[in-house]
Amino acid sequence: MYQFNYARPKTLAEAEALLAKADDPKLLAGGQTLIPTLKQRLAMPSDLIDIGGLKELDFIRAEGDAVMIGAGAKHATVAQSPDVKKHNPALAALAEGIGDPAVRHMGTIGGSIANNDPAADYPAACLALDAKIHTSKRLIEADQFFKGMFETALEDGEIVKEITFPHPEKAAYMKFPNPASRYAMVGVFVSKGPWGVRVAVTGAGQNGVFRVKEMEDALTKSWSPDAVAGVKVPAKGLNADLHGTAEYRAHLITVMAKRAVAAAG
Amino acid sequence: MPVVAMTVNGKPASADVEARTLLVHYIREQLGLTGTHVGCDTSQCGACVVHVDGRAVKSCAILAVQAEGAEIVTVEGLAKNGELHPVQQAFREHHGLQCGFCTPGMIMTAVDLIRRKPNLDEKTVREELEGNICRCTGYHNIVKAILAASQEMR
Amino acid sequence: MSNAAIGEGIGQPVRRKEDFRFITGNGHYTDDIARPRQTWAYFLRSPHAHAKIRGIDTKSAETAPGVVAIFTGKHVADDGLGGLICGWTVSSKDGTPMKVGPHPILAVDTVRYVGDHVAMVVAETLAEARSAAEMIDVDYETLPAAVALAACQSKDAPQVHPEAPRNTCFEWELGNKSETEAAFAKADRIVKLDLTNNRLIPNAMEPRAALGEYDKGTGTYTLHTTSQNPHVARLVLSAFVGVAPEHKLRVIAPDVGGGFGSKIFIYAEETACVWAAAKVGRPIKWTADRSEAFLSDAHGRDHLSHAELALDKNGKFLALRVKTVANLGAYLSTFSASVPTYLYGTLLSGQYDIPAIYVEVDGVYTHTAPVDAYRGAGRPEATYLVERIVETAARETGIDPAEIRRRNFIRSFPHQTPVIMAYDAGDYEASLDAAMKAADHKGFPARKAEAEKRGKLRGLGFSSYIEACGLAPSAAVGSLGAGVGLWESAEVRVNPTGNVEVLTGSHSHGQGHETTFAQLVASRLGIPMEQVEIVHGDTDKVQFGMGTYGSRSGAVGMSAIVKALDKIETKAKKIAAHLMEAAVEDIVFENGTFTVQGTDKTMPWAQLALSAYTAHGFPSAEIEPGLKEGAFYDPTNFTFPAGCHICEVEIDPDTGVTRIINFVAVDDFGTIINPMIVEGQVHGGIAQGIGQALLEHGVYDPESGQLITGSYMDYCMPRADDLPSFNLGFTKTVCPSNPLGMKGCGEAGAIASPPAIINAITDALGIRDIEMPATPARVWAAIQSRPRAAAE
Incomplete structure (x- = not known):
């Protein structure tokens, strides 16, 4: 690891101020992606601003038709939250499947979506559940938030504060893990709710998470596994590596979508 | 260098550490508790798992400074009064x-x-x-x- | 009370003595050691698979914070240090010895694989050493690399070593070519198969590490390192590399966190650390991170083979011919030449009576990490080939896979194969029968039909394996090109208070020697195990020893202890006879007590031990004081563990995911000292075999020579949820070639399991072959390309 300055602000406001004045700062939340990246000397930030302990970001509450999750909520907390389990069990199950137990004890939802790893799970949930991402500056719709591999709509100095997940009527997430890394090789989140039907795919695309319009249309007509079974996703634009061809990933999207619909009931 | 203070296996520990020091290296090299191991550099193998405030955490994926004020238990601290867990x-x-x-x-x-x-x-x-x-x-x-x-x- | 009565007898599952320190965090691995004034080494490695080094500029790096010294290949050469060696010489068909390119500690003018050692930076901290290394400016002229094994012997392939044209280190053969050709000419059927044995990266969980020290006052060097054989390391470092004379070099392998072959070898890093410790006058520590381990640990396997089996009309095997291209990597590692030759070709008869065998193996250099022994070493490759082609023969002839094996089993012993080995004992049908019973072979069709109803594909695969281990008679390996003898040594020291230290040349890095060896000694002497200490891994304490690999510590290492115990008993009886005024022939030693036969005169062990040291009244011409004996044991033959593994898989055709439903292993290891430990060895071996068959693959980019699977992000290590619990059984034929009747158990699981799994998968899919690892993507692709009739 290269040298950096470390600060642990006590409030979000303090974090914003530190962020504004540092040279090339990075926010540290749970650190489950950032610390391994720093260890490999793949990044050289001037300052790490540790918002992992900010109490004001660590909450989960159900209000009206939505669950509000603070950016600092850890994966294990989301997975175990009675509110999430009650109103959005698919989201709880997704959180329970992120990384391994030790990672879930540190990693946060805010860190996950701000990083937008193309193989991360939460982006699929945000996109499929029409989530609203509240930052220190504004509200961003999930559809506008994820901009491609490791890229988001977040601007310099902007901090994710909260993600609002409206309750779905039906939802499920199916992940086909990469056999080695266990990140999503293909993860498909299907949902039905006030927003209509959504199908979001993570892991497979070269530009990160994306929606599959043809599947959404098919499921809007008929919410059943068979409805998506016949929808083939083009292999173009999908990842290909030693773990599988783009064609294989395209095929898995259909299989996982089918299984997710079946699981969602 | 930041001073970091925490409780390790029930005893207070504090030391000057570089901000970039991983918790596992602090535990192994500065506290001399070498029971916690490093088996990879991508935070996947789990040889370094310790408990931070009662929960399993990979000590190679957390900085020592992040553990300021925390209660750490390593494998050396698991047996109580000479009796194995x-x-x-x-x-x-x-x-x-x-x-x-x-x-x-x-x-x-x-x-x-x-x-x-x-x-x-x-x-x-x-x-x-x-x-x-x-x-x-x-x-x-x-x-x-x-x-x-x-x-x-x- | 006897040892058996207190649960410590031979054959009892005694809990391990070493566990306490490991479960409480009190083990002492190399990286756990810290020395006053210790410095850290970091190795700058080649980012290119093949390049000329035009120059290395270390000037700015030398002034970086914390830097103590920087060494390059020039420093090493100027100091007159030799390179690393291969301790086994293989000759080609034409009688010429293998063609060996130099293997410098640090590269001089050429780098030959990604990860090759270019410079060593020594600094106050590891972070400082690493930062300084980034400031070293190496002027590389990059060159095309020879990476894809199949293409490396062509005339226009880039050359790894000028000494080896067409990158061919040796063209070796074994067996009888003309007899084999004749048998093929009269065969009723010839079965052919092309096979790939995938490259594996060992991944012991403890990365390699070294701590080099130099004592200026005595001129003595000390090297703590992660070694399976510290004495061999010392021998190579002194006799061949020339770091220090043997008596001025102490090598200590403390607790070692797994080896699987990868820690047999003598590598550049530990050599450089101990050498440079004298140069900088301070201890130097190096610990690999996992990325370095991937790049620079010797890899395993990596064969391309074509095999043909000749059969008569009754399914009886007439002959086998094999052509294999084996990847050696960029340099010959310590034992690499022996692995695809004498540890491979000699096992191609399997459990079968095959009258004629002929095998040709080309050992080929590539611009990749060195390839050497990895758990099983050559024998998994042989077993994979034999058991895959036997299975294919069963399918092509329509003979049941178990039946074709039965028709060809060797049934009388000793049996001389056409490829050197003389099998001494075995009962192959017994293990096949037991495995089929445990696998509920009869119920398989019903289970397959039930799975089909759920849209899943079931398959069953056999592997009737044999291996040769307990390496091995020195005369035999010497005649085959080994530069060392493969005996083992032991010393038994009885202390005046009656407790015992046993110094062994074997090295335990997970095998539980401290328990098994103590169990043997305690049972023999009739004392509790807690009074026996097993000492190993330190050249200053232990007499010379050959170390642990090739499943040899039981058959060879423990036999040496038995031999030393024989001498102890002989002398102790002499002392007892003197003290109890009886004839030596009348002394009986049982359960820790010496008795004069036919009398009530007895003497307990502890009293005798004390008397041996007080030595009052000993007739000095006949009895020396003290009770300490040593022995060197050289076996009369290899040992031949054998057995049958059966694997049942279920494949999800939608995803290509293979689940192992049941894995049965029935092994014949001869006498078993501690069944708990033996079972553990089998579990671990099977897991590595399943890893090879389904998950693991060391992959280089064929153009750039970059290691694509350089971390756990891409190299698929078996996790707990990839594996089932295993179903083990044992049969027993006693090995006649050592005093305990033991065979080896350390590698059998890794040797036997891969073909059982691939046979099961190809059975489920109705296909001829699938390359290892049979990943979900590969299985899915295989399903897509099946002929339509087979798919329906």
């Missing part, structure tokens, strides 16, 4: 270790697992060990040991 006992009884290198992380993960899920079955144990790699045992006896310990502790 039931998970430690079970690993010995069921031959859940061979070379011993992954063992501290396995044991700390298992203790945390049994705390979270007292009623375990084989499938759950295997899934929960996703973040701990063992090259010697084929996991057969590790799984057996954890199931036995969870029974014992019920």
Whole structure:
């Protein structure tokens, strides 16, 4: 690891101020992606601003038709939250499947979506559940938030504060893990709710998470596994590596979508 | 250099550390508690798992400064008053270790697992060990040991 | 009370003595050691698979914070240090010895694989050493690399070493070519198969590490390192590399966190650390991170083979011919030449009576990490080939896979194969029968039909394996090109208070020697195990020893202890006879007590031990004081563990995911001292075999020579949820070639299991072959390309 300055602000406001004045700062939340990246000397930030302990970001509450999750909520907390389990069990199950137990004890939802790893799970949930991402500056719709591999709509100095997940009527997430890394090789989140039907795919695309319009249309007509079974996703634009061809990933999207619909009931 | 203070195995510990010091290196090199091991550099093998405020955490994926004020328990702090923890006992009884290198992380993960899920079955144990790699045992006896310990502790 | 009565007898599952320190975090691995004034080494490695080094500029790096010294290949050469060696010489068909390119500690003018050692930076901290290394400016002229094994012997392939044209180190052969050709000419059927044995990366969980020290006052060097054989390391470092004379070099392998072969070898890093410790006058520590381990640990396997089996009309095997291209990597590692030759070709008869065998193996250099022994070493490759082609023959002839094996089993012993080995004992049908019973072979069709109803594909695969281990008679390996003898040594020291230290040349890095060896000694002497200490891994303490690999510590290492115990007993009886005024022939030693036969005169062990040291009244011409004996044991033959593994898989055709439903292993290891430990060895071996068959693959980019699977993000290590619990059984034929009747158990699982799994998968899919690892993507692709009739 290269040298950096470390600060642990006590409030979000303090974090914003530190962020504004540092040279090339990075926010540290749970650190489950950032610390391994720093260890490999793949990044050289001037300052790490540790918002992992900010109490004001660590909450989960159900209000009206939505669950509000603070950016600092850890994966294990989301997975175990009675509110999430009650109103959005698919989201709880997704959180329970992120990384391994030790990672879930540190990693946060805010860190996950701000990083937008193309193989991360939460982006699929945000996109499929029409989530609203509240930052220190504004509200961003999930559809506008994820901009491609490791890229988001977040601007310099902007901090994710909260993600609002409206309750779905039906939802499920199916992940086909990469056999080695266990990140999503293909993860498909299907949902039905006030927003209509959504199908979001993570892991497979070269530009990160994306929606599959043809599947959404098919499921809007008929919410059943068979409805998506016949929808083939083009292999173009999908990842290909030693773990599988783009064609294989395209095929898995259909299989996982089918299984997710079946699981969602 | 920042000063970091925490409780390690029930005793206060404080020292000057570089901000970039990982918790595992602080524990091993500055506190001399070498039972916690480093088996990879991508935070996947789990040989370094310790408990931070009662929960299993990979000490190679957290900076020492992040643990300021925390209660840390390492494998050295698991036995109480000279008596082995039931998970430690079970690993010995069921031959859940061979070379011993992954063992501290396995044991700390298992203790945390049994705390979270007292009623375990084989499938759950295997899934929960996703973040701990063992090259010697084929996991057969590790799984057996954890199931036995969870029974014992019920 | 006897040892058996207190649960410590031979054959009892005694809990391990070593466990306490490991479960409490009190083990002492190399990286756990810290020395006053210790410095850290970091190795700058080649980012290119093949390049000329035009120059290395270390000037700015030398002034970086914390830097103590920087060494390059020039420093090493100027100091007159030799390179690393291969301790086994293989000759080609034409009688010429293998063609060996130099293997410098640090590269001089050429780098030959990604990860090759270019410079060593020594600094106050590891972070400082690493930062300084980034400031070293190496002027590389990059060159095309020879990476893809199949293409490396062509005339226009880039050359790894000028000494080896067409990158061919040796063209070796074994067996009888003309007899084999004749048998093929009269065969009723010839079965052909092309096979790939995938490259594996060992991944012991403890990365390699070294701590070099130099004592200026005595001129003595000390090296703590992660070694499976510290004495061999010392021998190579002194006799060949020339770091220090043997008596001025102490090598200590403390607790070692797994080896699987990868820690047999003598590598550049530990050599450089101990050498440079004298140069900088301070201890130097190096610990590999996992990325370095991937790049620089010797890899395993990596064969391309074509095999043909000749059969008569009754399915009886007539002959086998094999052509294999084996990847050696960029340099010959310590034992690499022996692995695809004498540890491979000699096992191609399997469990079968095959009258004629002929095998040709080309050992080929590539611009990749060195390839050497990895758990099983050559024998998994042989077993994979034999058991895959036997299975294919069963399918092509329509003979049941178990039946074709039965028709060809060797049934009388000793049996001389056409490829050197003389099998001494075995009962192959017994293990096949036991495995079929345990696997509920009869119920398989019903289970397959039930799975089909759920849209899943079931398959069953056999592997009737044999291996040769307990390496091995020195005369035999010497005649085959080994530069060392493969005996083992032991010393038994009885202390005046009656407790015992046993110094062994074997090295335990997970195998539980401290328990098994103590169990043997305690049972023999009739004392509790807690009074026996096993000492190993330190060249200053232990007499010379050959170390642990090739499943040899039981058959060879323990036999040496038995031999030393024989001498102890002989002398102790002499002392007892003197003290109890009886004839030596009348002394009986049982359960820790010496008795004069036919009398009530007895003497307990502890009293005798004390008397041996007080030595009052000993007739000095006949009895020396003290009770300490040593022995060197050289076996009369290899040992031949054998057995049958059966694997049942279920494949999800939608995803290509293979689940192992049941894995049965029935092994014949002869006498078993501690069944708990033996079972553990089998579990671990099977897990590595399943890893090879389904998950693991060391992959280089064929153009750039970059290691694509350089971390756990891409190299698929078996996790707990990839594996089932295993179903083990044992049969027993006693090995006649050593005093305990033991065979080896350390590698059998890794040797036997891969073909059982691939046979099961190809059975489920109705296909001829699938390359290892049979990943979900590969299985899915295989399903897509099946002929339509087979798919329906």
